[in-house]
Amino acid sequence: MRIPFTKMQGAGNDFVVLDETRGRLGLTAAHYRFLGDRHFGVGADQILTVRPSPAPGIDFEYIIHNADGQEVEQCGNGARCFARFVRDSGLSTKDTLRVQTMKGVIAPQLNADGRVTVDMGAPRLEPQELPFDASGLKLQPQGDWGNWSILPVGAAHEVLLATVSMGNPHAVLQVLDVDTAPVATLGPQVQANARFTQGVNVGFMQVRSRNSIRLRVYERGVGETLACGSGACAAVVAGIRLGLLDHQVDVETRGGMLSIAWAGGSAPVLMTGPATTVFRGEIDMPDNLAA
Numbered sequence: 001m002r003i004p005f006t007k008m009q010g011a012g013n014d015f016v017v018l019d020e021t022r023g024r025l026g027l028t029a030a031h032y033r034f035l036g037d038r039h040f041g042v043g044a045d046q047i048l049t050v051r052p053s054p055a056p057g058i059d060f061e062y063i064i065h066n067a068d069g070q071e072v073e074q075c076g077n078g079a080r081c082f083a084r085f086v087r088d089s090g091l092s093t094k095d096t097l098r099v100q101t102m103k104g105v106i107a108p109q110l111n112a113d114g115r116v117t118v119d120m121g122a123p124r125l126e127p128q129e130l131p132f133d134a135s136g137l138k139l140q141p142q143g144d145w146g147n148w149s150i151l152p153v154g155a156a157h158e159v160l161l162a163t164v165s166m167g168n169p170h171a172v173l174q175v176l177d178v179d180t181a182p183v184a185t186l187g188p189q190v191q192a193n194a195r196f197t198q199g200v201n202v203g204f205m206q207v208r209s210r211n212s213i214r215l216r217v218y219e220r221g222v223g224e225t226l227a228c229g230s231g232a233c234a235a236v237v238a239g240i241r242l243g244l245l246d247h248q249v250d251v252e253t254r255g256g257m258l259s260i261a262w263a264g265g266s267a268p269v270l271m272t273g274p275a276t277t278v279f280r281g282e283i284d285m286p287d288n289l290a291a
């Protein structure tokens, strides 16, 4: 089966985008893994699928698969590329879209400067909404509203982390310097903790000022990416709740800059950043992909 795709990236987080507005491609997890494979397939952190409106008042449905083939609830950098794709493909002429994801509706808006702002919805702040089993854990009250959990990881370590859901699960750790943070070792160790019953994206946040952070994220289903949009939202929400950040924050990732705003409480998190089409192509899907 030969399928057309568009390769895109948002702050270096890269995607294969598929158009299923005219019919389903019938892909399996093995197909998504193949598309994400950087040696045998196209190569991407996530595979994004555009589907027709599922309900009145909604423009499109947005389906997300990690490179490991698993479907997930949210992808912020992908949402910006999704909006750019539907505009450039002529699927919509709207500047602002309403898009259905697995866990709610988001609203990407195409800006005149070429960046995209996405209303990512309100963060979910209760551990069980990640889901995260916090039973028996010591919560360290800090700041006005925030709390850290002390989580044992590996044989001899404990880490302080904050949990935030943007529809998908995030654990945020504060570090002094992201360049020296043990992302490649501590990321999988935190992910391995059984309290994250559906896995977790692990963010390493360096606070530079009340309006500026640096961030690296070890993503669920991928590993470290150059940027994680929902992770940037989660890190800023955690930082604001812990009294470390103001309500508008610039987030420096290894792949580029994102801007995050959150007024607190049940207000939505607004994420602004780039969305770029890299190339378009077609790929012959092998017939013998293992399920």
Ligand SMILES: N[C@H](CCC[C@H](N)C(=O)O)C(=O)O
Pocket: 013, 045, 046, 066, 072, 073, 074, 075, 076, 077, 078, 168, 169, 201, 219, 220, 221, 222, 225, 227, 228, 229, 230, 231
């Ligand atoms: N790895 C994430 C999905 C992609 C998130 C990220 N690429 C973003 O921009 O939000 C998860 O398993 O929840």
